[in-house]
Amino acid sequence: MPRPSMKDQRSEEILDAYLTCVARFGLEGATQERIAAEAGVKRPLLRHYLGNKDQMIDALADHVISSFDLASDVIGAELAALDTPQDLVAMLFTDRGAHDPRYLLAWQALAIAVADHPHMREPLLASMQRFLTMLQNTLARIVPSAPTVQINAVAQGISALFINADSFTPLGPPAAWRAETQEAAMLLASTLTSHTSEA
Amino acid sequence: MPRPSMKDQRSEEILDAYLTCVARFGLEGATQERIAAEAGVKRPLLRHYLGNKDQMIDALADHVISSFDLASDVIGAELAALDTPQDLVAMLFTDRGAHDPRYLLAWQALAIAVADHPHMREPLLASMQRFLTMLQNTLARIVPSAPTVQINAVAQGISALFINADSFTPLGPPAAWRAETQEAAMLLASTLTSHTSEA
DNA sequence: TAATTAATTGTCACTTATGGCAATAAACTA
DNA sequence: TAGTTTATTGCCATAAGTGACAATTAATTA
Known part of the structure; x- marks a missing residue:
């Protein structure tokens, strides 16, 4: 009955954009604005799928x-x-x-x-x-x-x-x-x- | 007649603190606050001796x-x-x-x-x-x-x-x-x- | 002591970054 | 069609970072 979850796919896409930004700007240079732009999504979606900044870093570390x-x-x-x-x-x-x-x-x-x-x-x-x-x-x-x-x-x-x-x-x-x-x-x-x- | 210039010495000290911060936090993580704290000076002094952010980066690159x-x-x-x-x-x-x-x-x-x-x-x-x-x-x-x-x-x-x-x-x-x-x-x-x- | 020059600090405005939430839109099912 | 869950967006509050400048302090010399 619910709307189908994009969680896996979107999380992958955002993590890939995050990876690109970190490789290019360093960890502290990879701002949410840049990541969102790279992923082609709005900034609040980062939080929706990966959580806040620290959680995003942990997710990236796990991914890498x-x-x-x-x-x-x-x-x-x-x-x-x-x-x-x-x-x-x-x-x-x-x-x-x-x-x-x-x-x-x-x-x-x-x-x-x-x-x-x-x-x-x-x-x-x-x-x-x-x-x-x-x-x-x-x-x-x-x-x-x-x-x-x-x-x-x-x-x-x-x-x-x-x-x-x-x-x-x-x-x-x-x-x-x-x-x-x-x-x-x-x-x-x-x-x-x-x-x-x-x- | 003027007060003696600390420019050379202070510039060295600040650049060294900058170097420390960049090595530890990356270039975008080396904020003026951190650099000033590391150097033990107030933030406006960074600008006084090394100029604005871009000029500071150039100065660091020259130094390195x-x-x-x-x-x-x-x-x-x-x-x-x-x-x-x-x-x-x-x-x-x-x-x-x-x-x-x-x-x-x-x-x-x-x-x-x-x-x-x-x-x-x-x-x-x-x-x-x-x-x-x-x-x-x-x-x-x-x-x-x-x-x-x-x-x-x-x-x-x-x-x-x-x-x-x-x-x-x-x-x-x-x-x-x-x-x-x-x-x-x-x-x-x-x-x-x-x-x-x-x- | 007065003048001069530089060091040093305080403070403001502006921009950027993050956290958080309410509201809307979309997709699916009973 | 109504209900439910999720995706998506807009918006605002707060904090952090930067640029800039005025004001003050300090050291030196005439």
């Missing part, structure tokens, strides 16, 4: 973190078919059709805001750790003979390079930077195959 | 960029005495007494704001390129036999890892991450000494 976790799982599944660390890097850096830099930019914006929202610290750390663990497990499977410390270092390094590439996107970086970043990830991966285990 | 450039030069000079890429990494990641993560956090905050302040794009890119070039030149001097593409990749990688370490500081990251990041930089450096020039 769960999307990040999902991406980790999806990437992990894709990497299950690969045989060399270099293939892993190639997959991460070239198969970017599905990859959206807004998520990592928003992740960083939320990380900065942890000082004011301490409860977000653990989930944010956990989501990054999940990504790292996925890389570690994949590398450990591909190169079982490699020492754990090296596996972890390579995983951390590839992750950092992956994140760094997204961080630069608002600047419109020179194409060479991206190529060099990918090549750096390749070099890191190659240290696992050419067994040079001298610290 | 010139500090970054200076750091590049200083680090470049320190690296002039080293003989191996591993020493370079050790110097960058352990000799951090003088290194202040606020600068790179503010640099990233300014980079995000380039969408609204397009004139900052080139100076920001140039300052990062200066850092990269310094690393490239140092590596090229230490390992002259290495191919340019590999030099550039290692420089880009070490730079990304260096930046990444600072990006995580607001989160209070686990100590292992920092160690792994440094180890990843070490692995990258080591690819220049063990000559494995297979892509």
Whole structure:
């Protein structure tokens, strides 16, 4: 008997607009006016669907973190078919059709805001750790003979390079930077195959 | 005959407080109230010394960029005495007494704001390129036999890892991450000494 | 001591951002 | 068609942020 609920759909749309604004203006720069304009709705609708400002931040954090976790799982599944660390890097850096830099930019914006929202610290750390663990497990499977410390270092390094590439996107970086970043990830991966285990 | 000018000193103090706030709250979260409180002065003094909001942003950008450039030069000079890429990494990641993560956090905050302040794009890119070039030149001097593409990749990688370490500081990251990041930089450096020039 | 210049503060107007709620419109069902 | 629930909008109160300027205080020198 009630009017059909748009809650799921509208919430998604508004969260996506919120994500866009946070990636572009930072967390405190993502005002309700901007979000509403980006989503193409009136401002009171934000409150109707996502609640007040703090609730909106929590909703965004949940969205970003769960999307990040999902991406980790999806990437992990894709990497299950690969045989060399270099293939892993190639997959991460070239198969970017599905990859959206807004998520990592928003992740960083939320990380900065942890000082004011301490409860977000653990989930944010956990989501990054999940990504790292996925890389570690994949590398450990591909190169079982490699020492754990090296596996972890390579995983951390590839992750950092992956994140760094997204961080630069608002600047419109020179194409060479991206190529060099990918090549750096390749070099890191190659240290696992050419067994040079001298610290 | 006039009262002595505090302009240089006060401007420095206020810019430092501004830097602190931008690193902590992002560019749009660094309100004049917070900056004034951080600097321990009344709000109108910000305007007196640094001008209006846009002028303050420009002043901060100049400050961050010139500090970054200076750091590049200083680090470049320190690296002039080293003989191996591993020493370079050790110097960058352990000799951090003088290194202040606020600068790179503010640099990233300014980079995000380039969408609204397009004139900052080139100076920001140039300052990062200066850092990269310094690393490239140092590596090229230490390992002259290495191919340019590999030099550039290692420089880009070490730079990304260096930046990444600072990006995580607001989160209070686990100590292992920092160690792994440094180890990843070490692995990258080591690819220049063990000559494995297979892509 | 008087003059000069800058530092510092108080205060106002204007804009932007947020919270909240009442009222209306729309879709569905009994 | 009437009733019910939700979507959607308009509106207002309050707070926060910024710009601007007048007034006051302080330090220096002639």
